[in-house]
Amino acid sequence: MSERFDLIVVGAGSGGLSAAQHAARLGARVALFEPDPLGGTCVNRGCVPKKAMWFAAQIADMHQLGQEIGFDSGPLRLDWARFRNLRDQYIAGIRDRYAKRLDLAGIHVIDESVRLVSNDTVVTPKGTQASAPHIVIATGARPNRLDIPGFELGIVSDQIFELDAPPQRIAVVGGGYVAVEFGCVLRGLGCQVDLLVREKLLTGFDLELVEALAVQMQAHGIRIVRNTRIKSARGQLGKVTLEALDGAEHGVYDAVLWALGRVPNSGNLGLEELGVECDERGHVLVDAYQNTNVSGIYAVGDVTDRRALTPVAVAAGRALADRLIGGHAGARFDDSVIPSVVFSEPPLGAVGLTEQQAHARYGNAVNVHTGRYTPLLWMVAGRSEQSVVKVVTVGEERKVVGIHVLGPGSDELLQGFAVAMQKGLYWRDLKAAIAIHPTAAEELLLLH
Ligand SMILES: Cc1cc2nc3c(=O)[nH]c(=O)nc-3n(C[C@H](O)[C@H](O)[C@H](O)COP(=O)(O)OP(=O)(O)OC[C@H]3O[C@@H](n4cnc5c(N)ncnc54)[C@H](O)[C@@H]3O)c2cc1C
Numbered sequence: 001m002s003e004r005f006d007l008i009v010v011g012a013g014s015g016g017l018s019a020a021q022h023a024a025r026l027g028a029r030v031a032l033f034e035p036d037p038l039g040g041t042c043v044n045r046g047c048v049p050k051k052a053m054w055f056a057a058q059i060a061d062m063h064q065l066g067q068e069i070g071f072d073s074g075p076l077r078l079d080w081a082r083f084r085n086l087r088d089q090y091i092a093g094i095r096d097r098y099a100k101r102l103d104l105a106g107i108h109v110i111d112e113s114v115r116l117v118s119n120d121t122v123v124t125p126k127g128t129q130a131s132a133p134h135i136v137i138a139t140g141a142r143p144n145r146l147d148i149p150g151f152e153l154g155i156v157s158d159q160i161f162e163l164d165a166p167p168q169r170i171a172v173v174g175g176g177y178v179a180v181e182f183g184c185v186l187r188g189l190g191c192q193v194d195l196l197v198r199e200k201l202l203t204g205f206d207l208e209l210v211e212a213l214a215v216q217m218q219a220h221g222i223r224i225v226r227n228t229r230i231k232s233a234r235g236q237l238g239k240v241t242l243e244a245l246d247g248a249e250h251g252v253y254d255a256v257l258w259a260l261g262r263v264p265n266s267g268n269l270g271l272e273e274l275g276v277e278c279d280e281r282g283h284v285l286v287d288a289y290q291n292t293n294v295s296g297i298y299a300v301g302d303v304t305d306r307r308a309l310t311p312v313a314v315a316a317g318r319a320l321a322d323r324l325i326g327g328h329a330g331a332r333f334d335d336s337v338i339p340s341v342v343f344s345e346p347p348l349g350a351v352g353l354t355e356q357q358a359h360a361r362y363g364n365a366v367n368v369h370t371g372r373y374t375p376l377l378w379m380v381a382g383r384s385e386q387s388v389v390k391v392v393t394v395g396e397e398r399k400v401v402g403i404h405v406l407g408p409g410s411d412e413l414l415q416g417f418a419v420a421m422q423k424g425l426y427w428r429d430l431k432a433a434i435a436i437h438p439t440a441a442e443e444l445l446l447l448h
């Protein structure tokens, strides 16, 4: 017997929870399948625990800065077990609140994985069946693993949150968000960090700001090695040497973090048998309305080829529920302006086109306004490292198509500018605005 619902959601991460909760609010009878803790990657092994660690590293950095401006000197020691416990309690609280909210909303949560057997029916390994006219795939992604000798001597990002103590000397292999964020966080917490990058650092971000960030990371003591391809790891757990394709050896490390991108969880769902199209990396292909090529099957979040960010998954899930349940036929989310921050030290934020992307798209119609400044507190401390802000405009009207910020406060200041950009922001608007002084945000208004 198959229980009948209005909507089935597969996966209770950012995208799945958003679709399920919004659909229930609109009156749908919803089944939500999730074998693991509620909240998915972001809550359990992504944004949230990472941000808690980033705050801890920021405190350590501020302590250092504090000493530079005259506070008593002395070591700052983190009680890792206590910090980890508090962080995990906070996350458990989020999960509890989700469980209560889902219960109150009348959503049927089934703690099993499922596969699709048709475009309206799913089945669990225990034989539970459910049917609905709409099935949303929200199964996210997992860390990429390489088939190279010794890979098992390292860890992936999921495991970094389980460490009993911070490593003393770590190699972070990769150059994306996860590699840069954990490289900076672990350095802030006192680890010696080597960042081993295959090609470029933070592909997709503005080259000038990425280079300025690299300078600051190196000034903080992170060793960055570019153009290196790791072909194997050898040794034993806690004593690992890495070998690169060019023969170079790196190590010995007491930990290695493989941060090599993510692989969509689209296998074992029955999608292939049903003819649901995926790209060569396994991302489920969807149109602007989250439709797959098979009627009745939709996908949101990291399992698709959209930007792998929590707010993107949330917006997709909500718009889909609006369309399928709320009766808003044209509902889709606006993905034209997606802000994002790398929680590095200092943080790097970007919204819209980089200088390089704007030139490729608009050629000579592009104007670039860049400013470099040393943040006030750094100046007081006698530091000379520079923050960078950049505004990219196009055309005679100078429409703002890109804003890039590197420096303390970037993580918080970007959101408001992103809202303005979504509404249509012009250079003249920035020039006419009254600044808040003295702040990092005002640097964007003081550009020439
Ligand atoms: C270390 C790290 C840090 C990050 N930091 C940020 C950040 O600061 N800001 C940001 O915006 N984004 C961040 N992200 C990205 C963000 O976490 C993801 O974009 C977001 O979690 C995607 O949500 P999702 O719903 O698509 O997938 P997920 O959150 O991964 O949820 C998918 C769920 O589906 C379940 N599932 C899988 N298969 C099945 C099945 N067969 N049946 C039932 N359930 C299934 C999984 O158990 C999982 O719970 C980070 C990611 C990582 C790895």
Ligand SMILES: NC(=O)c1ccc[n+]([C@@H]2O[C@H](COP(=O)([O-])OP(=O)(O)OC[C@H]3O[C@@H](n4cnc5c(N)ncnc54)[C@H](O)[C@@H]3O)[C@@H](O)[C@H]2O)c1
Pocket (backbone or CB within 6 Å): 146, 173, 174, 175, 176, 177, 178, 179, 181, 197, 198, 199, 200, 202, 203, 229, 230, 259, 260, 261, 262, 307, 308, 309, 340, 341, 342, 343
């Ligand atoms: N602050 C945030 O918003 C945040 C933080 C973490 C992750 N995320 C999201 O999650 C996504 C995944 O992050 P990520 O860092 O795992 O992936 P990524 O795509 O950002 O970076 C992957 C990195 O791995 C490298 N790589 C891939 N295969 C390799 C190989 N065989 N050998 C050596 N290097 C290899 C790539 O060159 C790249 O530098 C991000 O794209 C982002 O959308 C967001």
